[in-house]
Amino acid sequence: MFDDLRDLYQEVILDHGRKPRNFRRLEDADRSARGDNPMCGDRLELYLKLAPDGSIADAAFQGRGCAISTASASLMTETVKGKSAGQAHALAERFRELAMTGTCPDCGTDLAEEMERLQPLSGVHEFPSRVKCATLAWHTLNAALEGAKEASSE
Amino acid sequence: MSFDIQCIRQDFPILQQQIRGKPLVFLDSGASAQKPRAVIDAMVRCMEERYANVHRGAYFLSEAATEAYEAARGAVARFINAADPREVIFTPNSTAAINLVAHSWGRGVLRPGQAVLISEMEHHANLVPWQMLRDEGRGIELRVARVTDAGELDLEDVAAKLADGKVGLVAITHMSNVLGTVTPAERLVRMAHDAGAKILFDGSQAAVHRRVDMQALGADFYAFTGHKLYGPTGIGVLWARLEHQERMPPFLGGGDMIAMVTIDRTEWAAPPAKFEAGTPPIIEAVGLHAAVDYVSAIGMPAVEAHERRLVDHAMRRLSDIESLGLLGRAQDRGGVFAFSLDNAHPHDLATLLDRAGIAVRAGRHCAEPLHTRFGMEGGTVRASFGLYTTEGEIDYLAEALSKAREFFA
Numbered sequence: 001m002f003d004d005l006r007d008l009y010q011e012v013i014l015d016h017g018r019k020p021r022n023f024r025r026l027e028d029a030d031r032s033a034r035g036d037n038p039m040c041g042d043r044l045e046l047y048l049k050l051a052p053d054g055s056i057a058d059a060a061f062q063g064r065g066c067a068i069s070t071a072s073a074s075l076m077t078e079t080v081k082g083k084s085a086g087q088a089h090a091l092a093e094r095f096r097e098l099a100m101t102g103t104c105p106d107c108g109t110d111l112a113e114e115m116e117r118l119q120p121l122s123g124v125h126e127f128p129s130r131v132k133c134a135t136l137a138w139h140t141l142n143a144a145l146e147g148a149k150e151a152s153s154e
Numbered sequence: 155m156s157f158d159i160q161c162i163r164q165d166f167p168i169l170q171q172q173i174r175g176k177p178l179v180f181l182d183s184g185a186s187a188q189k190p191r192a193v194i195d196a197m198v199r200c201m202e203e204r205y206a207n208v209h210r211g212a213y214f215l216s217e218a219a220t221e222a223y224e225a226a227r228g229a230v231a232r233f234i235n236a237a238d239p240r241e242v243i244f245t246p247n248s249t250a251a252i253n254l255v256a257h258s259w260g261r262g263v264l265r266p267g268q269a270v271l272i273s274e275m276e277h278h279a280n281l282v283p284w285q286m287l288r289d290e291g292r293g294i295e296l297r298v299a300r301v302t303d304a305g306e307l308d309l310e311d312v313a314a315k316l317a318d319g320k321v322g323l324v325a326i327t328h329m330s331n332v333l334g335t336v337t338p339a340e341r342l343v344r345m346a347h348d349a350g351a352k353i354l355f356d357g358s359q360a361a362v363h364r365r366v367d368m369q370a371l372g373a374d375f376y377a378f379t380g381h382k383l384y385g386p387t388g389i390g391v392l393w394a395r396l397e398h399q400e401r402m403p404p405f406l407g408g409g410d411m412i413a414m415v416t417i418d419r420t421e422w423a424a425p426p427a428k429f430e431a432g433t434p435p436i437i438e439a440v441g442l443h444a445a446v447d448y449v450s451a452i453g454m455p456a457v458e459a460h461e462r463r464l465v466d467h468a469m470r471r472l473s474d475i476e477s478l479g480l481l482g483r484a485q486d487r488g489g490v491f492a493f494s495l496d497n498a499h500p501h502d503l504a505t506l507l508d509r510a511g512i513a514v515r516a517g518r519h520c521a522e523p524l525h526t527r528f529g530m531e532g533g534t535v536r537a538s539f540g541l542y543t544t545e546g547e548i549d550y551l552a553e554a555l556s557k558a559r560e561f562f563a
Contacts, residue, residue, distance in 0.1 A: 001509075001510050001553075001554060001557045002506050002509055002510070002557065002558070002561050004509065005505070005506060005509050005561070008505070009502070009561070014562065017502075039517065040500075040501055040516065040517050040518075040533060041517065041518055041522075041525075041531055041532055041533045042501075042532075064531065064532050065499065065532075066499035066500070066501040066502045067498075067499060067502045067562070068501075068502070127505060129505075130501065130505060133501060
């Protein structure tokens with residue numbers, strides 16, 4: 001009945017949805033922000049620990065959400081560790097493109113390996129009502145890096 | 155007239171199509187119902203043959219449109235057994251109808267020190283307008299009656315909150331859009347009136363599923379909407395006793411709601427025109443007229459009996475699904491089922507069901523406090539039935555839910 005949904009719900013997504021990585025509170029976080037999708041009630045709190053050079057030393061999150069938003073947040077925290085703020089913003093921008101269109105023209109250049117890891121989420125572009133689920137964590141990341149406390153994926 | 159479900163389904167053009175290659179199983183009628191051919195045709199005919207603005211032109215088309223608009227008011231009045239068609243005010247929807255009461259009656263008639271009593275199971279449309287009224291510094295309190303774990307209105311709590319006689323208005327749903335609970339309306343009317351309060355029902359769901367009779371019920375205000383009643387969007391109804399309408403100041407000012415205007419002052423038109431400022435939803439009124447004629451021809455008792463069968467069937471089938479948590483188990487309930495599965499988030503579930511051609515709603519259904527009350531902040535999936543819903547569709551939903559559970563296992 002749902003075989004054609006395996007593109008959206010790839011095994012890696014179901015896995016990260018069930019067992020999100022870095023799903024914890026960072027007590028000594030330098031930055032944190034809350035992401036809300038008021039439409040569906042998805043909510044996450046993102047924590048960042050910054051290195052002296054401003055790069056992301058550690059990233060973690062807590063919250064509740066669907067498989068897509070949880071998997072996206074989980075994969076994001078894995079992907080942005082060790083990245084500079086500029087790289088993290090660039091990843092956020094490319095991920096948004098990937099989620100909305102299913103393709104990422106810039107992925108062949110730098111950060112290609114990181115984008116490859118996020119590729120399983122590209123299937124959401126066929127589900128307009130679900131794109132926000134995938135991008136909520138990244139909106140929240142941008143907010144945290146910019147020092148804002150809240151992000152909304154409205 | 156017997157209730158022939160296949161015949162009825164033929165009346166709804168949209169149900170004949172396939173979605174994603176599968177027959178459409180539309181289980182979101184609680185959000186908005188589909189439209190029968192009779193409604194579509196009536197609106198097209200109005201636009202093609204009988205359309206002009208109402209209440210002003212001294213020419214054939216305007217007179218015909220005015221007649222059609224007022225005939226719709228009469229049809230709605232008969233549908234709800236109102237004592238007088240003037241008790242029917244056309245509004246854009248239920249939300250606007252409740253806001254009209256909150257603005258006009260709430261600000262014009264309620265006094266400082268009085269309270270409005272709602273319940274935990276209100277749709278935001280019957281919650282937010284009262285919060286706004288409370289927060290205006292007019293000294294009006296907002297009280298909230300509890301809902302029991304079974305999803306029924308806690309009548310002892312209602313009585314306790316009415317006891318000091320300060321409640322000026324009880325504003326409560328006649329049927330929950332999440333729990334399906336039908337509230338004991340007649341009893342609530344007595345309780346409110348005995349405590350010196352007026353009572354408003356949000357009948358958005360109930361008016362679709364049950365025969366509602368304004369003269370028998372004896373309430374003060376009753377709000378419902380056209381688009382859930384197989385009519386068009388853009389038109390709703392506030393039924394309000396004339397004596398209340400007389401005391402209420404207008405909500406919106408403009409054309410059509412005036413008797414006499416000079417540059418300095420205005421005299422209001424008589425009810426209900428006083429509350430229908432501006433060009434009204436004329437085509438929509440014609441559509442709503444066709445919709446109430448359509449359901450009246452089937453007969454509300456037949457609609458209700460069909461729904462009772464569906465509810466019993468859904469109760470059985472959904473209870474069979476492992477780890478399905480159903481929100482609300484009220485004794486008296488309509489065809490609305492909100493639930494969750496242990497291993498699937500409501501949005502993931504709705505996406506899966508959509509692939510099977512099943513349209514359901516996921517989220518908190520404009521009843522966030524109720525979901526919080528039941529510890530379901532993440533929301534639920536809601537399947538809601540219409541008069542075209544079949545037992546076969548409920549079986550198909552149950553089958554899809556079982557498979558969805560395996561999918562996420």
